[in-house]
Structures are given as C-alpha cells and as structure tokens.
Amino acid sequence: MSTDRTGTAPAEDDPWDLLVVGGGTAGIVGAKTAARLGARVLLVEQERTGGDCLWTGCVPSKALLAAASVAATARTAQRFGVDVGEVRVDFAQVMEHVRAAIHHIAPVDSVEALEKSSVVVRQGTARFTGRNSADIDGASVAFRQALVATGAAPAIPGIAGLADVEHLTSETVWDLDELPADLVVLGGGSIGCELGQAFARLGSRVSVVEGASGILPREDPAAAEALARALVGDGVELHTGSGVEVVEPTGGGSGILHLGSGRKVPFTRLLVAVGRAPRTSDLGLDAAGVEVDGHGFVVVDDLLRTTNHHIWAAGDLTGHPQFTHTAGAHASMATSNAVLGVRRKVNLTAVPRVTFTDPEVAAVGLSTDTPAAGLRRVAWSHDHVDRAVAEGSVDGVSRLVVDRRGRVLGATVVGPRAGETVGELTLAITRGLTTRDLAGVTHPYPTYNDGPWNAAVSDVLDQLARPTARRAVGVLARARRWWVQRAA
C-alpha cells in the first residue's frame, strides 16, 4: 500500500486524491501523471487497460495496413523490374502479425506498468453516485477529484433496416478469421479509407459508400482526390455524394444498401465506420453534476474541467479531435491542473491529423483550401520531389497557408511518410515560425520533407520577387559592387 507524504498509510475508505474512470490512453496518461505528481490514484477499467488505440484502433489498423502495403508492393514490383511471381495472402498469418504488434506494445499499457507507477488499478465498471462518490460493481469509493476518460465507441446510424443485418465495426472487424471476399464500408472517413484500402490490398473486393461529395470530407479536396485516385487504383469502388436511405437484408448477413441517388450497393459483409459516439450514457454523470452536450460529449472548459469542478475529462468523450495524441496530451494537462492547481489550457490550433493510407494524408492547423483575406497559399507538387520520383510515388502534394508575415498557419501533405513530415510543420505552427525559417533550415536530401521545404522556399522567392523586395535587393547588390570595385 502507498503512504501519504507524512508516511502514514491511508485508510481503505479514505477518499482517493484522483479517481480515473477508463484505462485507455487518456486514463493511463492521466493516472500516471497524477501519481508522478504525488497523488493517490485509483484507476478503474471495465475491460482491459490500453483502450481502443491498442486493442481495436491505431495499433491493429496500422499493422493491417503494413501487411497490405507489402502485398501491394509485391503486386506492383514489376514496375521496378522485380518479378516476385504470384502474390498470395495468408489472412490467418496477417492477423497473427496484427496480434503480435498488439502484444508487443501491451506491456507498456498493462496493469503491472500502472502499478509500477504507483497507480492502484481495479477491474470493474464505474458509475458516479454523487459529486464525490462512485460505485464500482457494488463497492463505493469516495474521491476528492476525478478524471473521466471512458472514450467513444462506433456510432451506429439509425438507418432503416441496418439493425436487421449483421454488420462489422472497428471493434469487431479484428475477430474475422477469413478474408471477406467482398466488403462494403459505410463511411469514407479515416477508418473507412484505412480499412477499405487495407482489405482491398489483401484481396477483398471493397466498396466505400460516403454520404459527402468526396472521401475525407474534412480534408483539403486536393488531398482527398489524391487518395481517391490511389484507392481506385487499388480496386476500391467509391460511391460518394449520396447517403444510405434503407438497408435491405437478403439473408445470412448479406443485404443491399439503397442510396439516395437510387443506386443499389449489394454486400455480403458490411463495415460501419461513420464516426464514434462518446461512452457517457451510463456513467451516472447526472448524479455527479457533469453536463453533456446534445451528442453526449462531456462539456469541458479550456482547463478540461467539467461542470463539476472536481471532475475533469480528457479523450474521445470530450468532443475534441478523437486522436490518441490528443487524448494523451489533454489527460496530462487535465491531471496537472487537477493535482497542482495550475491552469494549463487546451490549444487546438496545431493538432496534427494523419490518415495512414498510401499515400498518407496529413494536415495541421488552418485549412489549406479555404481562401481567406490576408493569407497566402503555396503548394509544391511531389512530381518535383526527387525522393518521390525515385520511389515512383509522385501523386502527392505539400500545401501551406501562411499569413502576411510568412508565418505558417496550416499545412497539408499527401504522400508516403506524410505523417512524419507533418511533425516539423506542427512545430512551425506551434512556435510561429515563418516560411523563411523553414527555408533556412538545411534538410537532408532526398527526403519527402523536400515537399513542404520547397513550398516554403517558393514562398520566400515569391516574396523576394515583389517590387519593394527587388528594389531593396538591387540597392544592396549595387552597394556591394561599388564596395568590391573600390577595394580592388
């Protein structure tokens, strides 16, 4: 048992300094941060620590994409003059690779690792019973402060007939033991594009149905179009611009999607990926005085305090961007605020997002397609990025949006490893760096970072070509010529 700072062991029923509900990324980071700061922390997890990212989200999806990428590379190897013969995919082994990746990472998020960090972990379902009390499977606990971090689950739209067909979600797709011959994905967002491409490359016939006019509707259309071309190249059929009106079951899990356009899309397996809804409905939040919005997201202020100022929230249940990096960063912020009484504030101006398809679509900051007064947009086609040419991956682009002073406010990069490239751009936006700052940094050649670097250089050259700048350069050059001649 841990002791308090006076060295006395707290009684079992002493209120916990911090009760953490949920053992996903937000819960784990929050609990470890608070314990490191000296708090007595109890974390409650109803299923398994690690949460969605580890078990059903980031890790398995990236592992599946890695296997799919190898299959696609092998299939197209002949364009490099390499013949690998017929490509066969052993789906059972692919899933073995996926599970191995999960189990490699799992110890970091384990109960043992939490306990090593002085966090007490209890398996069970927590429910608030009052402003400073909760029930864990029949046992009551008291807390001084709490962090709610119960995440989100796949949203199932109320489309007529959908409940009558067996459908997969990002939670159940990992239980497949056979590669589906065909798969229809409802939703062309991050999950739909990543899993749609992965299954297509592994050999399923895939269709993606997206209600908006194009896939990845929140991204720069130039980026989404590049990805759409790649998906079509992988054999994915895209149905965009029309939602599903009715799902008609045809027996044995099969059915037909009837789109608003009148088109019919038959399926034998359907994967629903139309967003994620917060897990807040059965948490006793009313009893705790914690308000949720119309969609069930916990209402937080910019300190991540809920409407009960002793209860904090972080991660997918808050309505902030639903990413592991946001969940972790916000949980650390919320628990520092809770335990130390400091006032670290949420800043959403530079939250990077990456769809890990091939090509990757990465973006951060202001949208790079919406024109706005006083802002310049610069783009660099990856046709002119030597690394992309060498690797035969030129269908990509780097776009920046900058203010009058050249400060980078937003970026979109499409191409291999765009997710790595966007790190530098995130730093640039966070630190108020300019295109001159980026252009002045020596980058290793040849890398995909040459995309945004060349965009930055072209912005600097454009600015130097303006009449005032040209006049200033002319004066300097003439003065220097005069000085050199005089000295000679």
Ligand SMILES: Cc1cc2nc3c(=O)[nH]c(=O)nc-3n(C[C@H](O)[C@H](O)[C@H](O)COP(=O)(O)OP(=O)(O)OC[C@H]3O[C@@H](n4cnc5c(N)ncnc54)[C@H](O)[C@@H]3O)c2cc1C
């Ligand atoms: C297919 C897929 C791919 C993704 N890929 C990426 C990616 O590449 N990069 C990225 O940044 N993000 C990705 N995400 C998003 C990322 O997984 C989430 O943003 C992240 O897991 C959110 O963490 P969280 O802690 O808020 O919630 P979760 O990880 O969902 O954790 C919440 C935990 O709370 C527990 N819980 C719920 N209710 C209770 C209760 N009453 N009592 C006790 N415990 C409870 C749950 O069992 C769960 O373990 C992906 C998501 C999916 C679905």
Ligand SMILES: NC(=O)c1ccc[n+]([C@@H]2O[C@H](COP(=O)([O-])OP(=O)(O)OC[C@H]3O[C@@H](n4cnc5c(N)ncnc54)[C@H](O)[C@@H]3O)[C@@H](O)[C@H]2O)c1
């Ligand atoms: N690489 C990553 O970081 C990554 C990967 C996967 C998921 N995630 C996270 O998980 C969240 C959920 O992913 P998601 O793909 O389920 O949601 P999403 O919000 O990214 O995309 C859902 C898509 O479904 C469409 N849609 C909604 N209702 C529809 C309908 N009835 N018919 C047809 N289309 C419909 C939407 O227009 C949208 O394009 C993401 O927003 C992201 O935060 C992140």
